[in-house]
Amino acid sequence: MAATAPAAPKVNRLGLAVLEYKGGKTTLCAGCGHNAISERILEAYFDLGIPPERVAKLSGIGCSSKTPAYFMSRSHAFNGVHGRMPSLATGALLANRTLHGIGVSGDGDTASIGVGQFVHLVRRNVPMVYVVENNGVYGLTKGQFSATADPGSTLKTGAVNELPALDACALAIQLGASFVARSFSGDKKQLSALLKGAIAHRGTALLDVISPCVTFNDHEGSTKSFAYVKEHDEPLQELSWVPAYEEIAVDYDPGTTAEVALFDGSRLRLKKLEEGYDPTDRAGALTRLLAAQAAGEVLTGLLFADPKVPAFTDRLGLVEEPLATLPPERVRPPRAVLEAIVESLR
């Protein structure tokens, strides 16, 4: 399974070469946005120096959901069934709270069949990174519209989508999400910064990444094509991720630059590109997203963050160690306890 490391030039703070974070060879179409995202993901874990063994990859069904096979082969992966990844992830991360969980899903997997579980995952704020590789279609089943397809968007067949697009980000923010961002598979810098921020966040970190399907939804008339997104991309901020050990930058003007402090002490630094957008204002974010949707803009960047929303694992008051490997004596009460219970039933 895992590739063995050659003497690589660049290594991270663990002394691991990026090769140790690689996955199997992709079987997706050449040029598929999903492939670029896989690269960004593994780079992020590499840069953060997180051992691949500490990462658990989960996914549903779809081209997007296949991608965990294409990055970080040294991490355990669970490719489940269509639309039910959130429940698998919730269970896995309760069983072992020390894992870095990352879920990879598609727009159909999340917004169509999976929206029920998505809603409840967000409500619980299960600590994990949740990446939606959003191409507006069902790639794996050959290009039917998904629930995120924009009204008016067309298929090659000429079919036109009439239903309103489900905006996973707006939905999550409305539901009380603690970290919500949108990016574009083609925007290397922004996506990398957001991924690192998402990984460092403690809670559900939603990343809706527009990721064009070159085979079924990259044509003229599609609002999820490379061309359209490049054209209508409205970045809210210029983003950079600042590791914990780095000093707070002295010279920045709070009017134009802000920082979001993350759980592990690192920060996301935002150089505002849009006047007056405040990613800590839930209602404001919703208002702006509705406007963007109406205008056909693709609003990208950190849409909302509230690191103070308690993570589900904290709410449950679990022990620090993984429940999965607690020794027998800590999970099976002693004989006397049973005898006492039996007494009480006499």
Add this chain to the structure above:
Amino acid sequence: MAATAPAAPKVNRLGLAVLEYKGGKTTLCAGCGHNAISERILEAYFDLGIPPERVAKLSGIGCSSKTPAYFMSRSHAFNGVHGRMPSLATGALLANRTLHGIGVSGDGDTASIGVGQFVHLVRRNVPMVYVVENNGVYGLTKGQFSATADPGSTLKTGAVNELPALDACALAIQLGASFVARSFSGDKKQLSALLKGAIAHRGTALLDVISPCVTFNDHEGSTKSFAYVKEHDEPLQELSWVPAYEEIAVDYDPGTTAEVALFDGSRLRLKKLEEGYDPTDRAGALTRLLAAQAAGEVLTGLLFADPKVPAFTDRLGLVEEPLATLPPERVRPPRAVLEAIVESLR
């Protein structure tokens, strides 16, 4: 099944007495909020003079979902399975678009198990009245928290709900709903007006009705108790429903009173109680609902309406008659058509 009509004093424009709109005897707990809602529902259809035979009642599973048995026995009813009423209703109303569809659900039925189907029903804007009898608990299974339970709300057992409450109204508005209102089972006047407005609306009309469960969730510490709701009820408007034939009132001041025109020509007249609240402003409604949630207010009234969102049946361009009863010659093409198809396969 149907009660036979005695010589009743008051009859509606069809000459039917209110008795013709009654249902079976309720088996719910005395004082259950749901019983009051059943009364308001049958009164609304009676007042509107809609023949009970034209109404289709659908529900899921729960105490709330049982109520279609307790109003309008002369209407067909489909009590389905837990959380899947939206799909049953969608199918039924496509099969016969001439029916007046009303779905009755509970907070568990809609917001817990059913939220996925609820989301997609709202997206499609299937023309029907959707009533959530919201008591914050699973009444039928003896009082566990549902997804609409407010954080901090307690059960008699002392259990405290920690997760954020799912607000079906805010969710629907964010998803592009065309008619969203909230009321209280104890507010006869407001609920009646909203029900009539909902029935007259063409599209999904969501009515989230706080309906206390006197047996499991009406205690001190519950935020869905009669006492709490009376205490924290924040009506947005004083509502009245104006039939189509009635003249537009001459003497009203647009600053304090507004009217929402409904599909059948009738109107909902709103006498503003809250300065500056505009039920046609999606973003504004969301903002106000978030504030209300934070403040523990129960915001009631017409939260949002946009009668211009096309109903699903219209989007599909269906024939006017019910698909269910189209004559054979209109659904089975003639022999020649098959022969032509066969030719094309040679």
Add this chain to the structure above:
Amino acid sequence: VAMNPESAQEDVAAVPAGAAVVYDAPLALSGARADLLWYPVPFDELVAPVTGEARLRKLLRNMVYVGTLARLLDLELPEVERAVGRVFGKKAKALELNLAAARAGYEHARAFARPLPFRAARMDATRGKIIVDGNAAAAIGSMFAGVTVLAWYPITPSSSLAEALIAQLKRLRHDPDGKATYAVLQAEDELAAIGMVLGAGWAGARAMTATSGPGISLMSELAGLGYYAEIPAVVWDVQRVGPSTGLPTRTAQGDVLSTALLSHGDTKHLVLLPGSVEECFSMAVEAFDLAERFQTPVFVLSDLDLGMNTWMAEPFTYPERPIDRGKVLGRAELERLGGFARYADVDGDGIGWRTLPGTDHPRAAYFTRGTGHDEASGYSEKPDVYEKNLQRLARKLDGAREVAPAPVADGAGAAVGLLAYGSSDFAVRESRAQLQAERGLATDYLRVRAVPFARAVREFVAAHERVYVVEQNRDAQLAGLLKLDLEPALIGRLRPLARTDGLPLDARTVTDAILAQEGR
């Protein structure tokens, strides 16, 4: 007990000194002997108010003395009523009359100044016994099994199992600092509940859920994933009456067949069938060991009667066997082995070795999937790879036949066999007594406790000319599973006796059905 005018005198003469005599007051026997304890009961007087029908009175007199004896033996009235309920359960009117009669007798007996001398002895018999419902027993068992994750969605009649478990965990599974050694979540529905359980089981937790019929149906797709990806999970199905929503407050055994075959494709499951509250406790423990040993979902089929009604039972015994986590490779083993293939049948039992996420070794990871896979868990469409893997899965579950709870046999040598499971045990045992007592029909009895079936099941069928398969459903579901499993020659011996009307099975129904078929 002397109620019969003809024989009363002799009966009384025959009894040993110190004996107690309950007699019909009008017979005025108490003068006959001084060395006896006399308990007069005015049967007619007591029966009169209960019914006007003379025909019934005679029968009800017996019920009166049942009540009287019960009181004398210091039984609790509710216990008596439940017993009566079980006998007349189906005939509402009869039930009511008999209950009234029993109560009358019971109340009358309160008046006796003189208690029974051997009342104490009777108490010894019940002393040590416990009273508990099956759901509570299952909850206690699950806690002692070391459950770490419970994901559930409320549904009658399984809710009380989850709620009892939550209460136990709250009480007993917190560290001094208050931290919990378990996680409980109320899922949004059953698809999520089983998903959470599979996710947790995959990550190494002992995870379980409890539900009933409709929930089982909703779990179908993920149950297939659990089977094919080989993930431990424990699922309790406290059965109620189906199809669909059916009768949520009535009991049945209607999910046996669909649960054993739950999910599309060639899917099969390991099913446990507790037949008492004691077994609700013990099987709760065994279920986890089996799930982890065989790396597959285990379904435990209880029912409303067993789960929600209280029963008198033997005290639960502390699990002797240490927890069996099954084949799990840790860092050290991986170091030694230099790697592993998740689905390789290295031990010849069809069970591969797994690793848990987070295992600190570069070769610990594997890719879990519901798609076709080779031994290294890579995607494969190769015909032979697919077929070999599927055959291994079949072999793996076959291995459970002799490991899962063995069937319980009673009696030997009779030509007629009774085969049953779960809560039917009570009625079947009583029925056997009736068959013996009323018509001298000797029967052997085998109570099945798990699917796939142990060899002993086959042998029991082979050893009897006729085997009545008693169960509480319409379609003779366990008989069906037997037909799918037994060699054809033995199938002819099966005599399905399946019925369901929502009430607990009563012995009389079984007895009459068997007598009819036996032509006695």
Add this chain to the structure above:
Amino acid sequence: VAMNPESAQEDVAAVPAGAAVVYDAPLALSGARADLLWYPVPFDELVAPVTGEARLRKLLRNMVYVGTLARLLDLELPEVERAVGRVFGKKAKALELNLAAARAGYEHARAFARPLPFRAARMDATRGKIIVDGNAAAAIGSMFAGVTVLAWYPITPSSSLAEALIAQLKRLRHDPDGKATYAVLQAEDELAAIGMVLGAGWAGARAMTATSGPGISLMSELAGLGYYAEIPAVVWDVQRVGPSTGLPTRTAQGDVLSTALLSHGDTKHLVLLPGSVEECFSMAVEAFDLAERFQTPVFVLSDLDLGMNTWMAEPFTYPERPIDRGKVLGRAELERLGGFARYADVDGDGIGWRTLPGTDHPRAAYFTRGTGHDEASGYSEKPDVYEKNLQRLARKLDGAREVAPAPVADGAGAAVGLLAYGSSDFAVRESRAQLQAERGLATDYLRVRAVPFARAVREFVAAHERVYVVEQNRDAQLAGLLKLDLEPALIGRLRPLARTDGLPLDARTVTDAILAQEGR
């Protein structure tokens, strides 16, 4: 065809004038008679480049002449390749060699100046035939069945059924004013799809969905509601390889058992088993008539091989029977009857009369529910009411035995019977020819087309000493359904021949398995 040096001369002498002789060039026969058409083929020359192994050459010579004949008979190369593919499907290497040989022969034959005289005749045989895949056939059938609501969720290999139907409807089911006489919706998942279909069926539409294994599992709960509330629905399951996600692009018959028993409680379903593209068309029509007649969901089990591959077939014939909407009471009848009870068995066939929502009569309404109900559809927990209703449901489906598509029998009087269904038909028919030709083993054949089974199925088993049940799954699922249905005495005659590896069944596998068991 003369390839054998020993017999060539005689063979040639024997053929009638005008006959065509394909012969091994080295034999140089063309001089022998002038009244024949000569087609020399240098077999060794053609085979040489294909393989070096002498052992194989001999076998491949036959394949060469298959290619040659094919070309002479004017068959298309792809057709030939598919035929070869079906035979050698499983042995990749053999397949490749044989294909090469066939192509060589085919190419060589192109060179012949002189076409076959009866080539034309051969064309007559295929003239009139159509080429179509099973999913398209099902789509066309559904449209002529008068489908009015299609709710679906994409899944391979069923998507093309829905998509073909949508294309047909768009083309042919719009009024002059452009209004649609149908509704199509892409549901959010399969729970919603079946829910929409049941809602529409309840309201009186002819509603259907198409899915595959995972979707069927997700439909479990609502399938039980359809059965118990008695709602017409048509569900196509284009089967792929399971369990779980399995192999989405490979074929199998693995959902038969779980679909026939889909849902908890005592639930059973009517299942149709099309065995050709013609039947995909005709059963699409019958499915709706049966669903509405029996007021229950009907599952049509196709598979990837049948559904997605193109087949040569007889032209579809226009449905002769008028549309059967089943027992529906309208305003007039209600006026006459003065009312009705939805679940009363007034006709003794277990099928009640229903009304459609919107029926303009004060007594038209009834309360549809998945909970226990009496004849008037009121909630009832009464034991006898519940039991009676459940028994009626069983009786109702039994009524379908002789109404659903009857099994197709071929041959009579043989001791050995073959029983199969669906896409196994192709291989079984070929296998019977092989058994006869290679070992003179005569067999009779019954192709089952519906569950519950017609009496003829029982009679077929009764009429044969050994019945090989051929199917494409691991667990011998149809054989299992037979065991649940047949009297024990007949079960011993069944010889399950179940296998699945994702490839279409090939005749050789069947033949060899039967010969092995027959000890020939």
